[in-house]
Amino acid sequence: MTVSVSLLLTAVVLCAVGGVLMLTRPLTRILLGAVIASNGINLLVISSTGRAGEAPLLYGVALGRVTDPLPQAIALTAIVITLATTAFLLAMAYRSHQLTGTDEVHDDLEDRRIALRAEVRGEWEEIREEYLTESDRTPEDRDRYREERSRLRARLRADRALQARGRDATGDLWHDILGADLDDYPEARGTRAPSAAEPADLDPDALAHDSGAEPSDSPSTPGDAEPDGPDGPGGAPGPDDPGPDDSGPANGSGPADGSGPAGPDPSDPDRGAAG
Amino acid sequence: MNALVPLPVLLPLCATGLSLAFGTRLARFQRFISVAVLSAVLGLSVVLMVAADRQGPLHVDLGDFPPPLGITLVADRLSGLMLTVSSAVTLAVLIYSLGQGMADRDQETPVAVFHPAYLILVAGVSCTFLAGDLVNLFVAFEIMLVSSFVLLTLGGTGPRVRAGSTYVIISLFSSMLFLTAIAMTYAAAGTVNFAQLAARLPELPLGVQTLIQAMLLTVFAVKAAVFPVAAWLPDSYPTAPAPVTAVFAGLLTKVGVYCMLRTETLLFPGNRLGDLLMAVALFSMVVGILGAVAQTDLKRLFSFTLISHIGYMIFGIGLASREAYGGAIFYVVHHITVQTTLFLVAGLIERRGGTNELTRIGGLAKSAPFLAVLFFVPAMNLAGIPPLSGFIGKLGLMRAGVADGSAWAWVLVAGATTTSLLTLYVMAKVWNLAFWRAEPPDQAAYGTVLEDSDDSDDSDSDTGPDRIPGSGDEGVSGAPAPAGQAVAASLHGRAVTTTTRPPGAMTAATVAAVALGLAFTVLAGPLTAFTDRAAAELIDRGPYTEAVLGR
Known part of the structure; x- marks a missing residue:
């Protein structure tokens, strides 16, 4: 032929x-x-x-x-x-x-979450390694390590808040961040055993940390705990940004971005992701 | 008898015209047309199956053009069986959607698009099963896909459009690949008719053969959602309305498996890529079920089990013995029914509990015991608990694997067993969360109207400068629902009201689907004998080519 x-x-x-x-x-x-x-x-x-x-x-x-x-x-x-x-x-x-408002195809929520978790996990391991192998630890080193750690936790928390809002915008935000903890419900307290409905959490330590916080704080926490710059000893690689128009929790510059990701305002960044 | 072969394709297509013509004014007539046509297709399919079993493959050359030029439709045992099961399942899903549509008062949309799209989908699926040449198969795929685009984005809500775009793009890509494969096949062999290709392909150089085989396998693997190319499925299926997801999950992926069965046996005998198929089967099974373990959304969870169980069928195709093909065919039949049933049950759960998110529902075993039974039977069936058909299918495949005896086959048998156990674990998890535990305090009360994603209390949303519809300047309103999120919504994306009593038609259709799954257990003897005969016919190849090319 x-x-x-x-x-x-x-x-x-x-x-x-x-x-x-x-x-x-x-x-x-x-x-x-x-x-x-x-x-x-x-x-x-x-x-x-x-x-x-x-x-x-x-x-x-x-x-x-x-x-x-x-x-x-x-x-x-x-x-x-x-x-x-x-x-x-x-x-x-x-x-x-x-x-x-845009015809872009956005990332799946779950893909983004998994990517963010992996990234945060990797970063944390890195700074932990650095901290542990250091021969002479000064108090400043420790403080800096702890600060980094809480920054990473805040990022995950913000992400959980975003996910929770996606799941059900009418739901109780606090409930969704921590999973179904019956102790949060005064009417149910003491009457039922805690349910097995807590979402799989990357970091039980962070969960315990969260539980101590006041419920009303939670929406505002992620917003102010977002230093984007690579300031840590691990050299944080900038904001997690899977896409050009990603309005994820740690990216404050998306065009569709409004207030903080976990803020109570409904006209906000998720709109970008909802497309 | 041969003249009956095109009817499963033609009837739904003709009814589509009627449905479109009468749909807006006579909604009841439209429903009647759909149900009547699908019942007729079911009857025809049974007739075709029995006739193909008794007197060998039936075939028809459309327009009386002989094979290389005209379109050929062939019904052999495998096609007949697939047609029968698919039309039974589509009929059940149609009745379910009628129940849901009437309950949600969805019929007064401007263009009643659900029924026509659904009928075209049925025509496309039937055409795939009957296609006797590659081009006709391609056209059938496209018929099916275009109608599935419409069904998947029904209502045009944000999440559905987003999920739809993933699906449309991946489908476009696989169609292009398919067309390229057809061009290659035609350039190499000078025909696209299956029966002629079966004679001509073995004469080609081995490299060309393998290239064509690999291309076709890739295309069908995308359709069937086999592991490396399965990521689109859990991303795009869960947002669609429950009946649509059910019929997609049950049928569209199995269409890919059917095409693999057909091409691997008829065009490329000798199983050159068997090891590769078994490897992807193993990965599909394990990765899919591990994905399901991690999910808490019921529809996403079922989507992952779907990927995982496709692996079983690919395993059978990769083994390529008569027992293995028989087992794979049996598994396809079983899985179409069970997976559809599970998605229908998910729709009922959504209607009852208000959501598919497992962390937010509970106590259904107490408040809805009948629903619990409806879930329990297909769930155990999927996991492969002994008396049910899932066990019979898995047993057949594993026996074929053990009989094969190679190291790979043993690995696959081990993988299949593990997957089965993990499936049981996943189903137990769903059972515990949704049915067995106490009701969570914030579970939606009955009669709650659940807001869907695009009509919310737009009290503080932007209503736009002008409210002219279609100008692109409408208000952007709505509670934010991130991408990939399944939202409880009706067929047309409106809000759902939770009820204690699901509409009778929905329950009846689900019961029928469960009963069909149980019938495979009761009729396991005749069914396995039939699948064994079908496998023998596939391996023999003689009856098919003789019927098409003339004795």
């Missing part, structure tokens, strides 16, 4: 361009990428015809010399399907823009 090099080259270039566009975040670009890449693949389908021949008509053309019509039929089908999908994606991009 002979293949036209120009067709193949065009197909490759189109697929490459489309692929790069599809790796971006805004839905509109993904849509453009999909259109371009599918055009490339349609060319690929057509190039499987082999050498070009005469028009595949039923009469008046020698049957041995016509172009194979089947790949063209396949390509036509694919074009129609791409049209339908494009229309749907356009509608979805518009709807997304309507709802969230």
Whole structure:
């Protein structure tokens, strides 16, 4: 079978361009990428015809010399399907823009949480290692270590608050940060055993630390405990920022960002993530 | 008898037109059309299955064009069985959604889009099972996918649009891969008909064969949500309405498994990539179930068990013996039913307790004992407790693994056992949290109207400068629900009211699905005999190619 090099080259270039566009975040670009890449693949389908021949008509053309019509039929089908999908994606991009003000595809909440936990954990291990291996520990060192540790805990706490708000905006914030602790409910205190509903916590130490705090403090705690700069001995690597428009707990500069992530104001950063 | 073959595709498609035409004015008529058509498809499927079993594969060349040119539809034992199970499940889910829709008074939407989209989905799934060539398979996939896009983003709420975009993008990508694979196959073999490919592919160089096989396997693995390419599933399924998630989880992933079964046996016999398949099967099982262990949201949890149990079927395909294929087919049938049932039950739990978040519900065994039974039976079935069909399926696969005897097969048997135990652990966790423990004090009281994500008390939200709908300048309101969050909402994304008595149709449909799962236990003898015959037919390849190409 002979293949036209120009067709193949065009197909490759189109697929490459489309692929790069599809790796971006805004839905509109993904849509453009999909259109371009599918055009490339349609060319690929057509190039499987082999050498070009005469028009595949039923009469008046020698049957041995016509172009194979089947790949063209396949390509036509694919074009129609791409049209339908494009229309749907356009509608979805518009709807997304309507709802969230942007048509970007945001990270899954859970992915972000796992990434943040891993990051915080790693940072903590690092500073702990540094602190423990230090030969002469001064009180300042200890203070600095503790400060770092509480900063990391505050970040996790802020994240938990964000997650809790996502789970149920009408729920009791304090309840959600700490999990279902029946002791928080005066009417239920002493009548029932503590439930097993506490969310899996990375750090039991932090939980104990939290329990001592006043419930009303909690929303404000994460807000003021967010030094973004790499000031610690572990060299904290800046804010956790999985995406360009991430309005996560430790990023105060997102365009959709309003108040502190755990603040009681409903018109706030989650809107970015809700898209 | 051959003339019946296209009907499971044509009937729902024609009914879609009727449904769209009458949908807005005669909602009752629209519901009647859907139920009648799906019942007819179920009857047809049973007829096709029995006929294919008695007299070998049935086939039809549409437009009477012979195989290389025309579209071929083939119904053999495997297709017949899959059609029967899928139409039974879609009928149950349809009735469930009717119950939910009527309870939520959802019928007065401007365009009644649920029924048409659902019928097209059924047509697409049927077409996949009947497709006799790669291009028709591709078209069937696309029919299925486009309607599933609509169903997944029903109501167009924020979380659904976000979940939908993940799903649409990954589907687009896999479709492109599929089309590339078709182009390669056509360039290499000069045909896309399965029966002709079965004869021509073995003559190709080994490298080309392997390339085509790997491409097709990747495409189907994306559809089936096998481990390395499964991340999209728990991200996009849980936000959809309960019946939609149920039918997606039950059918759409199994369509991928069916395609793998078909292509691995018919086009690429000899099992060259068997070890690779077994490796991904192991990872799917273990990673999936570990993901489920970590979840506290019921729908997400079920999504992860879905990924995990896909691994069992891939295990059977990777072993590639007659017993293994038989076991895999049995497992597909069992899993379609059980997974759908579990998602339907999740919908009932959501309706009863107000949420699917396990940390916030409890005491359902006391307050809703019947619901507890409805959950318990399919949960134990999924975990593979002996008398139930899950046990029979797992036993068949493990026996095939032991009979194979290689080290890999033994590792897989061990992995499958561990997964089964962990599934039991996960189900016990759900049981303890949602049913067995005392009710948490803040559980939504019955009759609570749960706000969904996009109509909240927009007291302090931005209403926008003008309120012209469609101008893109509407008020951005709503309680913040972060991405990937499952929100209790009705079919069209409205608020749900919790009730002590779920609508009768919902319960009846769930009971029917549970009963179907139990029927596989009662009828295990005939069913395993049938799957064994189907596996024999798959391995033989002769009946299929002879039926299509003419004796």
